[in-house]
Structure formats: C-alpha cells, structure tokens
Amino acid sequence: MQNRNISDIIEQYLKSILAEASQIEIKRSEVADQFDCVPSQINYVIKTRFTLQNGYLVESKRGGGGYIRIAKVDLISDPDILDEMIEYVGDSISETKAFQIIQTLYENDLLTHKEAHLVAAAIERSTLALSDNKLEDLIRAKIMSSILNRLRCADQ
Structure with a gap:
C-alpha cells in the first residue's frame, strides 16, 4: 500500500x-x-x-x-446517458477524455474489445496528426459524437 x-x-x-x-x-x-x-x-x-x-x-x-x-451508470438499460455523454463531448474533447469514454462503452458492453481498439485508433493523436491541437480536439469530438449517436440509435 x-x-x-x-x-x-x-x-x-x-x-x-x-x-x-x-x-x-x-x-x-x-x-x-x-x-x-x-x-x-x-x-x-x-x-x-x-x-x-x-x-x-x-x-x-x-x-x-x-x-x-x-x-x-448502466448504458444498456439507460440510453439517455448516451445523450449526456454527447453533450459532455460537445465541440471539443481531449484524447484522454475520449479514451475514458471508450473504456466506459467497453465496460458497459456497448463496444467489443476489438471495436474499442478500432475507435481508439481512429481518434488517437498519432492518427489525427494535426499541427493544430484545437482542430484535432474538434475532429475527435465529431467522431466521438457520431459514434455515440449511432450507439444511441442502434437499439431503437
């Protein structure tokens, strides 16, 4: 300890x-x-x-x-939480915060292990590789919001 x-x-x-x-x-x-x-x-x-x-x-x-x-939160039984996550992402999100969301989606069985790794690969700094960090966070937010919206609509 x-x-x-x-x-x-x-x-x-x-x-x-x-x-x-x-x-x-x-x-x-x-x-x-x-x-x-x-x-x-x-x-x-x-x-x-x-x-x-x-x-x-x-x-x-x-x-x-x-x-x-x-x-x-139980994202499977309470999909309204996904709306709150979309609101949290907003117009900009850091790589660290986006990774935390991906981890939560995985832990709540909304993403498989493989899917979580694919999403992480799509939003990581080395993939986006922009010289403008603000633009990178904006693009990351658009990707994350789109994924969360798809998950929100998937069970409806």
Missing part, C-alpha cells in the same frame, strides 16, 4: 462499496474523517475519478444534511 496515494485508496474504497450497490450516498466529512484527510480531498477524488466519461453520475447536496450520491 506504500505506492498508493490517498486518492487511490479513497477511490478503491468507494468503488468497493459501489460493487455491492448500484449507487451510494456518502457524507463528505465522514469519509474524510475515516481517511484522516480534508473534505476537499474527497471532492477531488469524486471530481476526477467518478465522472460521466468514467461511467458514473454524481449528485450532491450541500449543507448540514448534505450528501454526495454516486451511481454507476
């Missing part, structure tokens, strides 16, 4: 709870106390590791009775 930082440990803890339930509700301060860290560390873990592109929906309520609700 020496090589793991506190963010990794908190992430694994939350994922282990999510493995047993489709969603969890936590109090930021209680989890922070449990791991002897500041509550902002919990925010950081949730903001960076429990994102839509990683297959999670997060809802929070601030205040004394506040909570953070984390739910693992």
Whole structure:
C-alpha cells in the first residue's frame, strides 16, 4: 500500500462499496474523517475519478444534511446517458477524455474489445496528426459524437 496515494485508496474504497450497490450516498466529512484527510480531498477524488466519461453520475447536496450520491451508470438499460455523454463531448474533447469514454462503452458492453481498439485508433493523436491541437480536439469530438449517436440509435 506504500505506492498508493490517498486518492487511490479513497477511490478503491468507494468503488468497493459501489460493487455491492448500484449507487451510494456518502457524507463528505465522514469519509474524510475515516481517511484522516480534508473534505476537499474527497471532492477531488469524486471530481476526477467518478465522472460521466468514467461511467458514473454524481449528485450532491450541500449543507448540514448534505450528501454526495454516486451511481454507476448502466448504458444498456439507460440510453439517455448516451445523450449526456454527447453533450459532455460537445465541440471539443481531449484524447484522454475520449479514451475514458471508450473504456466506459467497453465496460458497459456497448463496444467489443476489438471495436474499442478500432475507435481508439481512429481518434488517437498519432492518427489525427494535426499541427493544430484545437482542430484535432474538434475532429475527435465529431467522431466521438457520431459514434455515440449511432450507439444511441442502434437499439431503437
């Protein structure tokens, strides 16, 4: 455990709870106390590791009775999530964020292993190979949006 930082440990803890339930509700301060860290560390873990592109929906309520609700999305039974992913992609997306979406699609059985590799090959930096990073992110977003739209319409 020496090589793991506190963010990794908190992430694994939350994922282990999510493995047993489709969603969890936590109090930021209680989890922070449990791991002897500041509550902002919990925010950081949730903001960076429990994102839509990683297959999670997060809802929070601030205040004394506040909570953070984390739910693992099931893209097969809730295709509206694909619409949210399309909205997330928007007009521009980085290679890293696009790869996270591909991983989520694979984990939710919307892409086979081979298909995920093909999509990754189509959107990676070395394939697009443009000198303008903004244009590259724009083209990547168009490709990802098109794929997500096709997946959204495939089951209808």
